[in-house]
Amino acid sequence: MQIGDFSRRSRADACPGALQVHAAADGGLARIRVPGGRLTASRLRELAGAAAGCGSGVIELTSRANVQVRGLGDGAQAGFAARMAAAGLLPSLTHERVRNILASPLTGCDARGTLDAGPLVDELDRRLCARPGLAGLPGRFLFALDDGRGDVAWLGPDAGILPTGADEAALILAGADSGLRVPVGSAVTALLAAAEAFLAEPAAEGGRAWRIGELPGGAERVAARVRAALAHSAGGVRSPAAERLRGEPSAAGREPVGVIELPGGRVALGVAVPLGRLAAAQAELLADLAAGGEVRLTPWRGVVLSGLDRAEATRSAALLTAAGLVTDPASPWIGVTACAGRPGCARSLADVRADAARSVPPSPERFTSPGGRTAVPGGASGSGDRGRGEPPGAGGPGAAPGVAGSPRPGTLPVHWAGCERRCGRPGGRVAEVVATAGGYHVALDGRGLDCAGIEETTAAVTALRREM
Ligand code: SF4
Structure with a gap:
């Protein structure tokens, strides 16, 4: 969507929720918001049960760390919503679609953040739902609470914060530094002011603009309204003397996969979910392995289990790998995403998920660096030793899980x-594989190639990924 293109829209945003179910080609699609991506193990179990009992049996993870379930029949939709409400996953009937709140997935677990964004997620969610006017936000409006490591601030939120020190945070608007600085204690107030400032814009009020970035000069206009709204509040708002922050993903903005060291000798385990599709049985397994009673969903359509000891992490990685999930940071599954495609979307020219899965090399062919060394768990090198047909991921049952942050060529x-x-396209530099009448068009950095079938497409994608 280009700036100003919203003027052609004839309808308000129709993002699905638990109550406002989208009629997809494969049945009803319900989306459940999960602020901060934080799910208790019991809620994950209930989601798994409801997905299996009312829908297709798969929980889809979204790029906003929310979840969705497809294949809901007409008679099952009310029952699904009732189960979500009973599980505490639908705390506001009026605001359910606007609780889109990203947070750094590892916040409060490791020592890399400036602050723990968890309490800010709770505060923002509570205060957002308490403001009747904010029920009118489009379902596409996105908040982000970055704990200072820079992993979610640059994922294109409409309104976000990024701490610049222990007491001060930059206000991010439309995915870029607005230049405004607020005390950390006023961060939620500033985010709510930004949402209200957006709604005060005539195009947003009419329901035609869904994101701040769609409005010509939107970020500047919202910033001016926020500055005026907070001028007399505690702490106020100020412009920084220093340069604006650069809007680029930092090294921390990568999918956490493998073992992550935590203070005190504990570890977390980052788990990639192929194509973001979590079968009910896989969700049950994750819930069983959640040592702290909580799983965290990531905006990279993965999951983090925290508070494990090393033996638990090794055992968990083996079980998860055997179940078809990925704990190896060098797995070729990392970074592969797909839209719904056929049969879920009537517009689709192909079953893109099946084709994407076919394009991922089996585990022995894990990608190698230009020097020919394969990234393996623990940062060592090797050649891989497992046979074809094993579950996605690497290492195999009993192998030590990989270390997050290892090089991932x-x-x-x-x-x-x-x-x-291109629904669901991640931000940043991405190779696009778009279905055509005759196959796929593969494109990167503005250069493209038409491929006639899945074999030719797979070869083109593999070559691109090996080079990069
Ligand atoms: S990109 Fe096209 S085919 Fe895929 S989900 Fe969106 S509309 Fe459907």
Whole structure:
């Protein structure tokens, strides 16, 4: 969507929720908001049960760390919503679609953040739902609470904060530094002021603009309204003397996969979920392995288990790998995403998920760096030793899980789409694989290649990823 293009829209945003179910080609699609991506194990179990009992049996993870369930029949939709409400996953009937709140997935677990964003997530969610006017926000409006490591501030939120020190945070608007600084204690007040400032814009009020970035000069106009709104509040708002922050993903803005060291000798385990599709049985397993009774969903459509000891992490990685999930940071599954495609979307020209899965090399062919060394768990090198047909991921049952942050050659993000809309395309540099009448068009950095079939497409994608 280009700036100003919203003027052609004839309808308000129709993002699905638990109550406002989208009629997809494969049945009803319900989306459940999970502020901060934080799910208790019991809620994850209930989601798994409801997905299996009312829908397709798969929980889809979204790029906003929310979840969705497809295949809900007409008679099952009310029952699904009732189960979500009973599980505490639908705390506001009026605001359910506007609780889109990203947070650094590892906040409060490791020592890399300036602050723990968890309490800010709770405060923002509570105060957002308490303001009747904010129920009118479009379902696409996105908040982000970055704990200072820079992993979610640059994922294109409409309104976000990024701490610049222990007491001060930059206000991010439309995915870029607005230049405004607020005390950390006023961060939620500033985010709510930004949401209200957006709604005060005539195009947003009419329901035609869904994101701040769609409005010509939107970020500047919202910043001016926020400055005026907070002028007399505690702490106020000020412009920084220093340069604006650069809007680029930092090294921390990568999908956490593998073992992550935590203070006190505990570890977390980052788990990638192939194509963001979590079968009910996999969700049950994650809930069983959640040592602290909580799982955290990531905006990279993965999951983090925290508070494990090393033995638990090794055992968990083996079980998860055997179940088809990925704990190896060098797995070629890392960075592969796809839209719904056929049969879920009537616009799709192909079953892009099946084709994307077919394009991922089996585990022995894990990508190698230009020097020919394969990234393996623990940062050592090797050649891989497992046979074809094993579950996605690497290491195999009993192997030590990989260490997050190890070099990951060959994991250039690739997004498969069933049509030119490219739904779900991640931000940043991504190879696009878009279905055409005769096959796929593979494109990167403005250069493209038409491929006739899945074999030719796979070869083109593999070559691109090996080079990058
Ligand atoms: S990109 Fe096209 S085919 Fe894929 S989900 Fe969006 S509209 Fe459907």
